[in-house]
Amino acid sequence: MSTHGQGIVVLVSGGVDSSVLVHYVAREPGHGGIHAVSFNYGQRHSRELVCAAYQAKAAGAVEHKILDISFLGPLLREGSVLLAGGNAVPDLKDVPDRERTQPPTYVPNRNMMLLSMAAAYAEAHGMREVYYGAQAQDEYGYWDCTREFLERINAVLALNRKEAVQICAPFVDKSKAEIVGMGFELGVDFSHTWSCYRGEETACGTCPTCVERLNAFKAVGMEDPIEY
Amino acid sequence: MSTHGQGIVVLVSGGVDSSVLVHYVAREPGHGGIHAVSFNYGQRHSRELVCAAYQAKAAGAVEHKILDISFLGPLLREGSVLLAGGNAVPDLKDVPDRERTQPPTYVPNRNMMLLSMAAAYAEAHGMREVYYGAQAQDEYGYWDCTREFLERINAVLALNRKEAVQICAPFVDKSKAEIVGMGFELGVDFSHTWSCYRGEETACGTCPTCVERLNAFKAVGMEDPIEY
Numbered sequence: 001m002s003t004h005g006q007g008i009v010v011l012v013s014g015g016v017d018s019s020v021l022v023h024y025v026a027r028e029p030g031h032g033g034i035h036a037v038s039f040n041y042g043q044r045h046s047r048e049l050v051c052a053a054y055q056a057k058a059a060g061a062v063e064h065k066i067l068d069i070s071f072l073g074p075l076l077r078e079g080s081v082l083l084a085g086g087n088a089v090p091d092l093k094d095v096p097d098r099e100r101t102q103p104p105t106y107v108p109n110r111n112m113m114l115l116s117m118a119a120a121y122a123e124a125h126g127m128r129e130v131y132y133g134a135q136a137q138d139e140y141g142y143w144d145c146t147r148e149f150l151e152r153i154n155a156v157l158a159l160n161r162k163e164a165v166q167i168c169a170p171f172v173d174k175s176k177a178e179i180v181g182m183g184f185e186l187g188v189d190f191s192h193t194w195s196c197y198r199g200e201e202t203a204c205g206t207c208p209t210c211v212e213r214l215n216a217f218k219a220v221g222m223e224d225p226i227e228y
Numbered sequence: 229m230s231t232h233g234q235g236i237v238v239l240v241s242g243g244v245d246s247s248v249l250v251h252y253v254a255r256e257p258g259h260g261g262i263h264a265v266s267f268n269y270g271q272r273h274s275r276e277l278v279c280a281a282y283q284a285k286a287a288g289a290v291e292h293k294i295l296d297i298s299f300l301g302p303l304l305r306e307g308s309v310l311l312a313g314g315n316a317v318p319d320l321k322d323v324p325d326r327e328r329t330q331p332p333t334y335v336p337n338r339n340m341m342l343l344s345m346a347a348a349y350a351e352a353h354g355m356r357e358v359y360y361g362a363q364a365q366d367e368y369g370y371w372d373c374t375r376e377f378l379e380r381i382n383a384v385l386a387l388n389r390k391e392a393v394q395i396c397a398p399f400v401d402k403s404k405a406e407i408v409g410m411g412f413e414l415g416v417d418f419s420h421t422w423s424c425y426r427g428e429e430t431a432c433g434t435c436p437t438c439v440e441r442l443n444a445f446k447a448v449g450m451e452d453p454i455e456y
Contacts, residue, residue, distance in 0.1 A: 065303075071296060072345065076352040102389040109348035109393075112384060116344045117300065120337035124304040143387045152384040156340060159371045159380065161330040165337075 007033040007062070009122045010131040011114060014038065014051030016213060017133035017171060019193045020183035024170065025131055026059040027186065034061040035127065037118050041110065042073020044089070045199035054192040067117065076108050089197045092208040102143065105197055105208055111144035112153065119157060119165040127165070134169040135179060147172050176212055177219035184222060191225040202227040235261040235290070237350045238359040239342060242266070242279030244441060245361035245399060247421045248411035252398065253359055254287040255414065262289040265349065267342050269335070270301020272317070273427035282420040295345065304336050317425045319434040330371065333425055333436055339372035340381065347385060347393040355393070362397040363404060375400050404440055405447035412450060419453040430455040 008031045012018045026034055036056035038049055049066055056064040077086040087104070095103055111134070118130045134145040143149060150169050158164050171179055183190060195213045196203035203210050205228040217224040236259045240246045254262060264284035266277050277294055284292040305314040315332070323331055339362070346358045362373040371377060378397050386392050399407055411418060423441045424431035431438050433456040445452040 067303075068299060069297070072348070075293075075295075075349050107348075108351035109344055109385075109388075112344040113341070113348055116337055116340040120300070120335075120341055121303050123336035141389070143389050146387070149384065149387055152380070152387065156377065156380040156384060157337075159374070159377055160337075161369070161371050 007031070007035055007125070007127045008129045008131060009035045009037055009118050009127055010056075010061070011118055011133065012036045012038055012052045012056050012061075012064070013133070014048035014053075014055065014193060015133070015195050015209075016176065016183065016190070016193050016216070017135055017179055019051065019055040019190075020179050020186065020188055021131060021133040021171060022055055022059040022061065023186040023188050024182065026061075034059060035121075035125075036061040036064040037121065038064070038066045039114050039117075040066055040068045040070050041107070041114075042070040042076075042085075043107075043199070045194060045197055047199060048194040051192050051194045055188070058189065058192075065121075069113075069117075072113075089207050091206040092211045093206070095208065102141070103208065106142055109144070111142075111149070115153060115167055119167065122165045123160070123163065126163070128163060129166050129168050131168045131170070133171055133179075135171045135174050135176060145172075175219075176216035180216045180222070181220045184220070189225075193226070204228070235259070235263055235353070235355045236357045236359060237263045237265055237346050237355055238284075238289070239346055239361070240264045240266055240280045240284050240289075240292070241361070242276035242281075242283065242421060243361070243423050243437075244404065244411065244418070244421050244444070245363055245407055247279065247283040247418075248407050248414065248416055249359060249361040249399060250283055250287040250289065251414040251416050252410065254289075262287060263349075263353075263355065264289040264292040265346050266292070266294045267345075268294055268296045268298045269338065269342075270298040270304075271335075271427070273422060273425055275427060276422040279420050279422045283416070286417065286420075293349075297341075297345075300341075317435050320436040320439045321434070323436065330369070331436065334370060337372070339370075339377070343381060343395055347395065350393045351388070351391065354391075356391060357394050357396050359396045359398070361399055361407075363399045363402050363407060373400075403447075404444035408444045408450065409448045412448070417453075421454070432456070 010022050012022050038052040053064055122130050136146050154167055195209045197207045197209050198204045238250050240250050266280040281292055350358050364374045382395055423437045425435045425437050426432045
């Protein structure tokens with residue numbers, strides 16, 4: 001954690017991991033103010049952004065910016081079912097095992113895009129750290145949520161000749177159940193989080209992220225407060 | 229050069245390096261079609277985009293997309309004189325030597341942002357290579373135009389579990405004079421290129437990029453056809 005006191009950037013999507021993350025870093029001393037950043041990238045489940053705003057405020061962020069990069073949606077649609085207008089989101093049970101290392105809900109190079117913008121924003125404002133809620137043990141596997149990805153992207157940023165920004169992912173080795181458990185300890189109101197990839201009125205309970213979320217709450221013996 | 233024939237992405241800014249680049253890769257066999265991509269990132273010299281369109285067409289690109297990420301301008305303005313609304317662009321002679329490794333015209337993390345979006349676009353459309361016109365021997369030094377940057381960003385992308393996109397910068401070890409020389413050999417019409425950071429009616433001739441451009445033309449004994 002930075003002790004420079006000049007503030008930190010925290011990526012908050014409004015899902016479980018990043019909602020717990022923003023409360024987690026808010027408790028650490030010396031961060032100098034949380035600048036929450038969310039992205040509208042044309043995701044089906046843009047209602048998660050309302051949850052992001054709620055969690056940023058609840059954690060005492062000094063600002064919350066939603067960056068609109070939704071123009072990317074149509075450009076990337078062929079590559080992901082997560083984007084509005086693309087193919088339908090499948091149930092987890094219908095995703096073949098062979099696709100689980102890079103499933104249809106993967107958005108091409110999403111995290112590198114979001115982190116590079118967040119790092120630019122941090123750098124322009126004299127901040128040195130960007131936090132994101134990557135956790136490697138997803139039901140699905142995403143190459144851009146791993147410790148190796150984190151190390152390699154920091155190796156790029158370390159080349160900066162003035163002040164290098166560092167990407168920090170304190171949950172990268174934690175399971176979703178551990179993160180949910182931490183969230184309850186931190187007093188996170190999970191009724192204001194959103195995970196379902198389908199982005200309808202209530203969560204579907206069967207898409208990959210719903211299954212993963214429900215399993216995590218079950219593992220810590222708690223009830224998920226959102227409607228299914 | 230790819231021989232898969234599924235097309236390649238080429239970043240074309242409308243400056244000298246990328247204009248020569250698009251003609252250079254167009255001559256290589258087996259690329260399967262050039263998808264030119266430009267960015268409006270709130271740069272003062274957005275007239276370079278008109279030149280980008282000209283050069284993409286002249287090189288026979290199958291499409292030319294201009295991605296509007298100008299919302300980033302106000303967010304990054306404090307970090308760069310290159311962005312409209314920021315501080316004035318200085319003359320090269322007024323930039324202290326100590327600032328030349330990361331000068332005021334540097335845009336925070338720009339190339340990582342642009343390359344990550346271009347890589348996402350390529351990946352979503354089954355293309356495997358993204359070309360950009362980095363050349364390390366600028367009058368000024370930018371950490372995100374070096375061979376080391378190129379290698380490290382490719383180390384990130386290599387983690388992709390399906391088809392990794394590769395960033396290619398064939399001019400990374402060339403001087404601007406060599407690139408201008410190649411451009412004349414390739415028949416590039418330099419009257420349709422734009423470099424001046426000030427973005428006024430005619431090029432200023434004194435800002436860092438004008439000085440660099442003029443020196444390069446002089447070094448190969450050719451006249452720069454644009455108006456100063």
